Structures are given as C-alpha cells and as structure tokens.
Amino acid sequence: xxxxxxxxxxxxxxxxxxxxxxxxxxxxxxxxxxxxxxxxxxxxxxxxxxxxxxxxxxxxxxxxxxxxxxxxxxxxxxxxxxxxxxxxxxxxxxxxxxxxxxxxxxxxxxxxxxxxxxxxxxxxxxxxxxxxxxxxxxxxxxxxxxxxxxxxxxxxxxxxxxxxxxxxxxxxxxxxxxxxxxxxxxxxxxxxxxxxxxxxxxxxxxxxxxxxxxxxxxxxxxxxxxxxxxxxxxxxxxxxxxxxxxxxxxxxxxxxxxxxxxxxxxxx
Amino acid sequence: xxxxxxxxxxxxxxxxxxxxxxxxxxxxxxxxxxxxxxxxxxxxxxxxxxxxxxxxxxxxxxxxxxxxxxxxxxxxxxxxxxxxxxxxxxxxxxxxxxxxxxxxxxxxxxxxxxxxxxxxxxxxxxxxxxxxxxxxxxxxxxxxxxxxxxxxxxxxxxxxxxxxxxxxxxxxxxxxxxxxxxxxxxxxxxxxxxxxxxxxxxxxxxxxxxxxxxxxxxxxxxxxxxxxxxxxxxxxxxxxxxxxxxxxxxxxxxxxxxxxxxxxxxxxxxxxxxxxxxxxxxxxxxxxxxxxxxxxxxxxxxxx
Numbered sequence: 092x093x094x095x096x097x098x099x100x101x102x103x104x105x106x107x108x109x110x111x112x113x114x115x116x117x118x119x120x121x122x123x124x125x126x127x128x129x130x131x132x133x134x135x136x137x138x139x140x141x142x143x144x145x146x147x148x149x150x151x152x153x154x155x156x157x158x159x160x161x162x163x164x165x166x167x168x169x170x171x172x173x174x175x176x177x178x179x180x181x182x183x184x185x186x187x188x189x190x191x192x193x194x195x196x197x198x199x200x201x202x203x204x205x206x207x208x209x210x211x212x213x214x215x216x217x218x219x220x221x222x223x224x225x226x227x228x229x230x231x232x233x234x235x236x237x238x239x240x241x242x243x244x245x246x247x248x249x250x251x252x253x254x255x256x257x258x259x260x261x262x263x264x265x266x267x268x269x270x271x272x273x274x275x276x277x278x279x280x281x282x283x284x285x286x287x288x289x290x291x292x293x294x295x296x297x298x299x300x301x302x303x304x305x306x307x308x309x310x311x312x313x314x315x316x317x318x319x320x321x322x323x324x325x326x327x328x329x330x331x332x333x334x335x336x337x338x339x340x341x342x343x344x345x346x347x348x349x350x351x352x353x354x355x356x357x358x359x
Numbered sequence: 360x361x362x363x364x365x366x367x368x369x370x371x372x373x374x375x376x377x378x379x380x381x382x383x384x385x386x387x388x389x390x391x392x393x394x395x396x397x398x399x400x401x402x403x404x405x406x407x408x409x410x411x412x413x414x415x416x417x418x419x420x421x422x423x424x425x426x427x428x429x430x431x432x433x434x435x436x437x438x439x440x441x442x443x444x445x446x447x448x449x450x451x452x453x454x455x456x457x458x459x460x461x462x463x464x465x466x467x468x469x470x471x472x473x474x475x476x477x478x479x480x481x482x483x484x485x486x487x488x489x490x491x492x493x494x495x496x497x498x499x500x501x502x503x504x505x506x507x508x509x510x511x512x513x514x515x516x517x518x519x520x521x522x523x524x525x526x527x528x529x530x531x532x533x534x535x536x537x538x539x540x541x542x543x544x545x546x547x548x549x550x551x552x553x554x555x556x557x558x559x560x561x562x563x564x565x566x567x568x569x570x571x572x573x574x575x576x577x578x579x580x581x582x583x584x585x586x587x588x589x590x591x592x593x594x595x596x597x598x599x600x601x602x603x604x605x606x607x608x609x610x611x612x613x614x615x616x617x618x619x620x621x622x623x624x625x626x627x628x629x630x631x632x633x634x635x636x637x638x639x640x641x642x643x644x645x646x647x648x649x650x651x652x653x654x655x656x657x658x659x660x661x662x663x
Contacts, residue, residue: 093477094574101473105486108470111542112493115504118514122507131512172397179393182386191394194401200595201647202603204620205412205640206405208627212415212637213408232405235397264382293497295606300627312499316506316610329500340495344488 116333123326130322145327151311158308161223162291165230169287172231173238174280180239181246198233203296206233211300221303229301230291237290238283241347245279278346285339285346293336308332416638425631435638445622449642452619455533456601459540460548460594466541467548467593468586474549475556476582487553494546502610505539506530509611531613539611540601547600548593555589556582588658595654602643619643 093101126136145151176195180188198206210229214221253275257267295309302310312328315321382389416435419428439445474486493501508514509530516526529535559582567577605620612618619642626636 097574098477101469101477104469105473108466108545109489111466112489112545115501115508115542116493116496118507119500119504129512130507130510132507132514132517172400175393176397179390179397182390191398194406195397198405200599202599202620202643204603204605204623205409205644208623208633208636208640209408209412210404211627212411212633213404215633216411228404232400235400239397264378289495293495293499295499299624309497309499312503313606313610316499316503325503329497329503332497333500336495336497337492340491341488344491 119326119333120330123330125323125326128323130326141323141327145324145331148324150306151308151324151328154306154308154311157223157226157305158292161226161230161307162288164223164227165234165291166284166287168227168231169234169238170280170284173235173283173287174242176235176239177242177246181243195236195239198297199236203294204300207297207300210297214301221301221305223305225301225303226298226305226307229297230294233294233297234287234290237286238280241279241283241286241343242276244347245276249275282343282346285343289336289339289343293332412637412640415634416641418634420632420634427634435635438635439639439642445639448617448622449619451533451617452602452643453646455537455540455618456598458537459544459601460597462537462541463545463548463597464552464590464594466545467552468590471549471552471556471589472582474553475559487550490546490549494550498543499606501543502539502607505535505542505611509535509538531611533612533616535611535613536607536616539607540597540604543607544597544600547596548590551589551592552586553589555586555592559585591654591657595650598650599643599647602646 122130122134123141124137124139125134125141126138127134176191180191206229210225210232211221214225219225253271254267257271262270293309295307295313298307298310299313306314308328309332312325312332315325415427417431417433419430419432419434420426421428439449470486474483478486506513511526511528511530513530515529519526529538563581563585564577567581568574572580603620605618605624608616608618608621619639623636623640626632626639
C-alpha cells in the first residue's frame with residue numbers, strides 16, 4: 092500500500108486534474124446565461140434571452156437540421172457496415188485480421204486533415220460535387236470503427252456454445268440469429284450507434300473538406316468563433332452540442348459497462 | 360396444431376438448408392460475404408482517397424490556370440525541404456506536439472496511478488466516467504472554453520487580479536495553444552496509462568517489497584517499465600492529434616502560430632493548390648509512420 096502522504100498527494104493531484112477537466116466545460120454553461128453580449132468575467136447577470144434568440148435563428152436551425160440528418164444517415168450506414176465487419180472478423184482467424192482492424196481505426200488515428208483532404212481530392216477527382224452525401228460518406232468512414240469495436244468486443248465475450256445449442260435444438264441460421272445472437276449483441280449495437288452519432292454530430296475537420304458551402308452545426312460554430320461574431324449564441328449552441336454528445340455517451344457507457352465508450356483502447 | 364407448426368418449421372429449415380450447409384462447409388464464404396461491404400467501402404473510398412492524395416503530391420498546378428498538371432515531379436517536396444519558412448512551421452508543429460505529449464504524460468501518470476492502484480472500485484468507475492465525459496464533449500466547445508478563460512477580461516486575469524497579481528496575457532499565443540492542446544488530449548493519455556497500470560499485478564510489488572525494495576523503488580523499477588507501453592499508446596494519440604490540428608492554432612494561436620495543418624488548409628481552401636497541400640500533408644504522415652514503428656518496438660501495440 093502507498094504511504095499516507097503519497098496517498099494525500101495523489102488525492103490532491105486527482106482533485107486538481109478533475110477541476111482542470113471540468114471547470115472550462117462548466118464555464119460555457121454559465122456564459123450561456125450571460126446578460127451581456129461581451130464575454131468577460133464575472134458576468135453581470137443571468138438571462139434566457141440567448142436561448143430564444145438561438146432557437147429562432149434560421150441559420151442555426153438549418154445547420155442543426157443538416158447535422159442531425161447527416162449524423163443519422165452516417166450512423167445508419169456505420170451500423171450496417173460496422174456490424175458486418177465485426178461478424179466476419181469474429182468468426183475468422185485469418186492472416187489479414189489485424190490489418191483490417193488497423194484499417195478501420197485509421198480514420199480516427201490519422202490526423203483529421205489527412206482524411207479530409209484525401210476525401211476532398213477523391214470527390215473532385217471522381218467528379219462528385221460536394222453535397223449532403225459527401226458529408227455522410229466522410230462521417231461514415233470514421234464512424235464504422237466505433238460500431239465495429241463495440242460489436243466485436245461483445246461477440247468475443249459472449250459464449251459460442253449458446254449459438255451451438257440453438258443449432259443443436261433445430262433452429263436454423265435465421266432463428267438462431269434472431270433469438271440468440273441479436274439479444275446478446277443488441278445493447279452493444281445501440282451503444283455503437285450512440286457513439287457514432289456523437290462522433291458525427293461534433294465533427295468539424297473532415298466535414299470542412301466534404302461539406303462545400305453547407306453549414307453543419309460545428310462548422311457554423313467554428314465560423315462564428317473565428318470571426319468573433321455572435322458569441323452569445325455560440326455559448327448557447329455550444330452548450331447544446333455538449334449535451335447532445337455527452338448524453339448518448341452516458342447511455343452507451345451504461346450499456347457496455349464503461350469500456351465501450353473509451354474511444355481509445357482501454358481494456359482488452 | 361403443434362404438429363403442423365413443427366412440420367412447418369422443419370419445412371422452413373429444409374428450405375434454408377442448402378445455403379446453411381454451404382456456409383458450414385465453407386466458413387470463409389460467410390465471412391467473405393459479410394466482409395465485402397465494409398471492406399469494399401474502405402478500399403474503394405478511403406484507401407483509394409489516400410493513394411490518390413499520395414499521387415497528387417507528385418503533381419503540380421499551373422500557376423496561371425490553377426489546373427492540376429499531371430506530370431510526375433518532386434517540385435512540391437523540394438520546395439518544402441528548401442524553404443526555411445516551411446521548415447520553421449514543421450519544427451514548430453513537431454516541437455509543440457512533443458511538448459504537449461510530455462505535459463500530458465506528467466499530468467496523466469499520477470492520476471492514472473491513483474485510479475488503478477489506490478482508488479476503490481467505486482471511485483475507479485466514477486473517475487473513468489469523469490475522464491470519458493470531457494473526451495466526448497465537443498472538441499470545438501473545449502477549445503472555445505479556453506478562449507473565454509484566457510482572453511484579457513476572462514476568468515484567468517480576473518482571478519490573478521483578485522489575488523493581487525498582474526494579468527497574464529496568454530490569449531492568442533503559443534503558450535495558449537500549449538495549454539489548450541494539453542487540455543483537449545489529456546483523456547487520451549489517462550485511459551491507456553490507467554489500463555496499463557491496472558494490469559500490473561500487486562504480487563510483483565509485494566515481491567519487490569519482500570526483497571527489501573522501498574515503495575518508491577518498486578514503483579520506479581517495477582511499475583514504471585510495465586506502464587511504458589500504455590504511456591506510449593497514449594502518446595500516439597496526443598502526438599498525432601496535435602500534429603494534424605489546424606483548428607486550435609486558428610482559434611487560440613496568434614501571429615506566428617501557423618501549424619502544418621494551417622498551411623495545408625489554406626493551400627486547399629484559398630490557394631486551391633491541392634498537390635502542394637497533399638505533399639505537405641505527407642509530412643505528418645511520415646512522422647507518424649516513424650513514430651508508430653518506434654511505438655511498436657516499445658510494445659505499445661500490445662497495450663492497444
């Protein structure tokens with residue numbers, strides 16, 4: 092066991108790191124209620140007016156709509172492709188298995204700008220004009236891995252004997268899938284979908300290169316912060332984005348016991 | 360009734376049987392069918408994009424028409440290597456990425472150590488969640504938060520003033536970027552370090568103690584070497600993510616904070632010189648390739 096003073100020192104360190112991690116995030120929520128349109132501390136008073144102003148703003152609404160639609164489409168595609176890959180890889184022990192896992196994680200591990208300009212070059216070279224679907228293609232590419240990781244981790248932990256038992260009792264492939272496999276993996280699929288949506292909803296770098304002239308919510312935020320304009324609305328929108336990304340992650344973490352939402356490799 | 364249902368089921372089973380038995384005899388066929396859509400997606404869209412990017416790096420553009428000239432040349436690379444401005448930018452980017460990685464290692468290690476070896480199971484779970492939430496909370500939001508904190512009438516200067524210190528004008532400088540990068544990527548370092556520390560069996564420490572090693576010595580000579588793969592795994596993320604970023608330099612860096620990513624970004628967006636952008640983008644890719652090779656030597660992939 093660690094010595095008394097070591098433990099005290101570690102506790103203080105942990106407390107400081109937690110403050111470092113959370114104060115900035117909490118601060119944004121406070122600023123969202125700022126009466127002044129100047130972002131200085133301390134804020135002079137509390138108001139809800141920026142919430143209504145943001146809600147009524149046509150630009151913000153269009154951007155929100157695009158983000159939600161692109162997020163849902165990318166999540167759906169990632170769900171199908173990621174689950175297929177997890178099922179294939181789980182059953183097989185072939186030489187390319189590690190290479191395939193590495194390939195799927197590449198869009199998250201490589202700097203986003205590489206994926207962004209690569210896709211941008213691909214679309215312009217192939218003659219595809221930037222549109223809603225180019226955003227979806229970009230997002231799907233980096234969302235597949237979270238679905239894949241979650242489903243694969245669950246498949247590895249669940250017992251193959253259950254499937255064999257079902258087959259022995261006369262269930263066909265479809266029945267086994269519906270009655271045994273699907274209930275076993277369903278929460279991991281939902282968790283993967285939640286994380287994929289959160290990832291997509293917040294993405295800015297790849298989107299910049301695949302969206303053309305369209306604004307998703309993060310692109311709108313980036314533009315506004317960069318120009319230093321409409322910061323009161325930015326406070327509100329950013330608080331909203333934090334909630335939209337964090338809530339699915341909490342649900343996903345609950346469904347998978349924490350490990351599934353790690354985003355970085357945490358547990359084997 | 361039950362008989363008919365069973366019979367019906369059996370009939371259905373027989374209908375599905377040929378395909379099923381085919382999959383049973385040739386299990387690779389099932390996997391191949393399942394793997395085709397996702398692998399096809401990656402190969403057709405992602406890999407071919409990356410290959411196209413690599414090829415484009417060896418092309419040039421016509422300076423008058425800004426059309427891409429598809430002639431093989433090393434012009435872009437010689438320009439990058441010979442122009443002092445680009446060398447400065449590459450040096451700045453790599454240097455800050457290294458400093459951020461070291462900062463995060465120092466910040467993360469005691470935290471991860473506490474999580475893995477001191478905290479109770481309950482506290483461990485809570486801390487894990489506490490690290491995960493900022494990891495997923497919007498990237499832009501977390502950069503923006505620091506603009507609010509560091510600007511001259513922000514909470515940092517207000518705090519300094521209230522304890523009688525002069526204001527620290529950190530906003531829009533390279534130190535601001537250092538703080539923001541270290542903040543944003545810190546969870547990426549904590550989680551793998553924690554995972555590595557948690558796998559160190561307590562019995563090893565007991566053995567060290569039995570052999571007369573004081574606690575600090577056991578930590579230095581037993582725990583630390585075993586934690587290195589985790590730290591290196593975390594550093595892959597902190598280093599690579601800093602290396603490729605251009606948003607943070609735009610938002611919190613001031614004059615003289617241009618990163619590789621910013622030049623790439625403006626080469627595509629403003630100058631419309633995709634070949635040069637592609638060539639410059641190969642710099643972080645090459646650096647990461649070397650880094651990953653070293654990381655593999657250090658056993659970081661086993662920690663992944």
